[in-house]
Amino acid sequence: MSQSVTACVIVIGNEILSGRTQDINLNHIATTLGGWGIQVHHARVIPDDEDIIVNTINEVRGSYDYVFTTGGIGPTHDDITAVCIAKAFGVPIVQHPDIEERIRQRPAPDDVMASRLLMARVPEGAALIDNPSGGPQGFAMENVHVMAGIPRVMQAMLSTLEGELTTGPVIRSHTVRAYTGESSIADALALIQQNHPDADIGSYPFLREDRYGTHIVIRSSDVDLLRRIADAVMEAVQDIGETPEDLGLDADASA
Amino acid sequence: MSQSVTACVIVIGNEILSGRTQDINLNHIATTLGGWGIQVHHARVIPDDEDIIVNTINEVRGSYDYVFTTGGIGPTHDDITAVCIAKAFGVPIVQHPDIEERIRQRPAPDDVMASRLLMARVPEGAALIDNPSGGPQGFAMENVHVMAGIPRVMQAMLSTLEGELTTGPVIRSHTVRAYTGESSIADALALIQQNHPDADIGSYPFLREDRYGTHIVIRSSDVDLLRRIADAVMEAVQDIGETPEDLGLDADASA
Numbered sequence: 001m002s003q004s005v006t007a008c009v010i011v012i013g014n015e016i017l018s019g020r021t022q023d024i025n026l027n028h029i030a031t032t033l034g035g036w037g038i039q040v041h042h043a044r045v046i047p048d049d050e051d052i053i054v055n056t057i058n059e060v061r062g063s064y065d066y067v068f069t070t071g072g073i074g075p076t077h078d079d080i081t082a083v084c085i086a087k088a089f090g091v092p093i094v095q096h097p098d099i100e101e102r103i104r105q106r107p108a109p110d111d112v113m114a115s116r117l118l119m120a121r122v123p124e125g126a127a128l129i130d131n132p133s134g135g136p137q138g139f140a141m142e143n144v145h146v147m148a149g150i151p152r153v154m155q156a157m158l159s160t161l162e163g164e165l166t167t168g169p170v171i172r173s174h175t176v177r178a179y180t181g182e183s184s185i186a187d188a189l190a191l192i193q194q195n196h197p198d199a200d201i202g203s204y205p206f207l208r209e210d211r212y213g214t215h216i217v218i219r220s221s222d223v224d225l226l227r228r229i230a231d232a233v234m235e236a237v238q239d240i241g242e243t244p245e246d247l248g249l250d251a252d253a254s255a
Numbered sequence: 256m257s258q259s260v261t262a263c264v265i266v267i268g269n270e271i272l273s274g275r276t277q278d279i280n281l282n283h284i285a286t287t288l289g290g291w292g293i294q295v296h297h298a299r300v301i302p303d304d305e306d307i308i309v310n311t312i313n314e315v316r317g318s319y320d321y322v323f324t325t326g327g328i329g330p331t332h333d334d335i336t337a338v339c340i341a342k343a344f345g346v347p348i349v350q351h352p353d354i355e356e357r358i359r360q361r362p363a364p365d366d367v368m369a370s371r372l373l374m375a376r377v378p379e380g381a382a383l384i385d386n387p388s389g390g391p392q393g394f395a396m397e398n399v400h401v402m403a404g405i406p407r408v409m410q411a412m413l414s415t416l417e418g419e420l421t422t423g424p425v426i427r428s429h430t431v432r433a434y435t436g437e438s439s440i441a442d443a444l445a446l447i448q449q450n451h452p453d454a455d456i457g458s459y460p461f462l463r464e465d466r467y468g469t470h471i472v473i474r475s476s477d478v479d480l481l482r483r484i485a486d487a488v489m490e491a492v493q494d495i496g497e498t499p500e501d502l503g504l505d506a507d508a509s510a
Contacts, residue, residue: 014457017295019285020428020472021459023278026300030274040272043300045281048457075438076458077445108438115441150460173275183330183363186370190332202269202303203331204276205405217275 005168007033008064009043010056012071012081013149016045025070025154032158037167038066048072053084061088061144066165068158071149073138075115085141086123096122099136130160169221174230175247178237179213181205188236189216196229198222215253223249260423262288263319264298265311267326267336268404271300280325280409287413292422293321303327308339316343316399321420323413326404328393330370340396341378351377354391385415424476429485430502433492434468436460443491444471451484453477470508478504 009029015021023045030040041064046052053072061067072081086093099120108116119136122128129138129145133156138147147157178185182205193201199220206213218229230246237244247253264284270276278300285295296319301307308327316322327336341348354375363371374391377383384393384400388411393402402412433440437460448456454475461468473484485501492499502508 014455014474015459015472016281017285017298018426018428018474019282019287019289019295022282026271027274027277030272032274034274040274041302043272045298047296074458074460076441077448078457111442112436112438115438116436118441152462171273173273181367181371183367183370186331186373187366193332200269202333203329204270205329207407217270219269219273 003168004171005038005066005166006041006064007038007066007068008060009040010053010060010067010069011043011045011149012048012053012069013045014047014078016071017047024151025149028151028155029068029070029158033066033068034171036162036165037170038165039168039171048078048080050080050084050087053081054088057085057088057144061142065143067144069144069146070154073119073136073146073148075118079118081146082121082123082139085126085144085146088144089123089125089141091124091141093121094124095120096126096128096137096139098128103136129157132156132160171219171221172223172226172249173251174218174226174249175251175253176216176218176230176233176237177213177245177247177253178216178242179211180237180240180242181212182214184240184242185214185216185236188239189233192229192232192236195232196225199225199229201229201233215247217253258423259426260293260321260421261296261319262293262321262323263315264295265308265315265322265324266298266300266404267303267308267324268300269302269333271326272302279406280404283406283410284323284325284413288321288323289426291417291420292425293420294423294426303333303335305335305339305342308336309343312340312343312399316397320398322399324399324401325409328374328391328401328403330373334373336401337376337378337394340381340399340401343399344378344380344396346379346396348376349379350375351381351383351392351394353383358391384412387411387415426474426476427478427481427504428506429473429481429504430506430508431471431473431485431488431492432468432500432502432508433471433497434466435492435495435497436467437469439495439497440469440471440491443494444488447484447487447491450487451480454480454484456484456488470502472508 122139126139126141138157147154202217204215234244377394381394381396393412457472459470489499
């Protein structure tokens with residue numbers, strides 16, 4: 001199997017930690033990157049605190065191929081991400097002419113413009129991430145990609161990175177549904193996992209219309225391997241007298 | 256202000272990192288603990304990997320008053336949380352008689368029962384967290400609380416901890432809505448924040464029925480202080496010719 005490419009997601013924002021806002025950015029980033037062949041291996045949610053942001057970025061940026069942050073790049077006092085990334089990399093913060101140009105396209109009184117121009121600040125040497133939603137761009141500093149917190153804007157920014165990043169094999173999934181308690185097939189699944197260390201077999205119980213069941217999700221970049229393991233899982237479910245359903249490749253069975 | 260009590264949430268599960276499952280546990284835990292007077296200051300999402308789980312638990316458990324984990328306590332091979340917590344604390348894993356008793360109440364063939372009894376394993380010395388949803392209990396090892404990943408079950412477990420934990424002041428919020436771009440009030444908000452370092456002022460832009468606006472959320476345990484800051488924010492919005500809406504205490508304006 002060729003080398004996997006990994007990512008870490010850092011969600012920045014007091015509003016996520018307080019519970020005011022339900023984060024949906026991690027899920028979108030994980031799904032999108034996964035489809036490109038980049039695996040999210042780690043995620044953190046941290047507050048709008050300079051020391052914590054700087055230390056977190058420096059702790060993770062060497063451990064993953066890519067880091068993606070969301071949040072804290074607006075024009076108010078609690079938007080400190082750009083300054084923190086500059087500190088993490090030990091470079092000055094500068095006003096980027098391309099972001100400035102975009103911001104100045106929409107006229108505003110001087111004091112308002114001054115606040116809006118705070119969004120033009122990037123660490124020296126950063127590359128821009130375009131923002132098809134029309135607002136100021138995000139930026140990348142080495143392997144750290146800094147995006148907006150508003151999901152619609154973040155999604156627009158992320159979409160522009162398609163084809164721009166180093167990618168590895170795409171991990172596919174194959175799902176089998178069984179209306180049985182997990183314990184009834186636990187031994188068989190453990191044995192199948194043991195025999196196939198290159199794939200990742202997960203079991204996710206659910207309750208649907210008063211029936212207990214479990215989704216067995218097999219993950220690997222090797223579609224033939226997935227088929228063989230799925231067959232073994234189907235057989236294991238039949239062995240205990242139940243009728244498995246083969247939901248096939250990349251099924252959305254997240255119930 | 257009396258000492259705040261802090262928590263760290265560790266979401267354990269490949270299915271969250273792959274994007275298969277949208278996590279909703281962090282939000283519920285943050286909201287629930289916040290209501291009790293415990294502030295979630297940090298959260299991580301990590302894979303079902305023994306070394307990573309053990310190291311993460313040992314990294315965070317000394318830095319927060321409480322750690323809450325979700326996921327990985329079922330009966331299958333990928334449910335390794337209990338074993339990892341025991342390793343993190345350097346104690347053996349033992350079968351807890353109370354969990355065993357609950358599991359044995361529902362008869363099963365020997366091999367199935369053997370798998371189900373894996374859910375009775377806890378680190379030696381752990382206390383149980385009851386599970387009103389009827390399944391096996393969770394457990395707490397010192398300040399680390401280990402709960403199920405299925406939201407309904409996790410919520411049931413967490414609810415039993417009400418009144419059992421050390422709590423600090425409850426952080427209240429006061430929200431002002433303004434139909435204005437953030438940049439128009441950024442300077443005023445920064446000044447208000449500077450004048451009130453004991454409160455946390457956040458600005459969260461939104462787009463609603465084609466109108467841009469922002470929610471200014473002030474957070475503090477001091478309700479009188481919140482009122483004074485909210486008044487200052489209302490005035491700042493009026494100063495730029497807009498009409499603010501006072502959404503009041505603990506408003507749910509998470510749009």
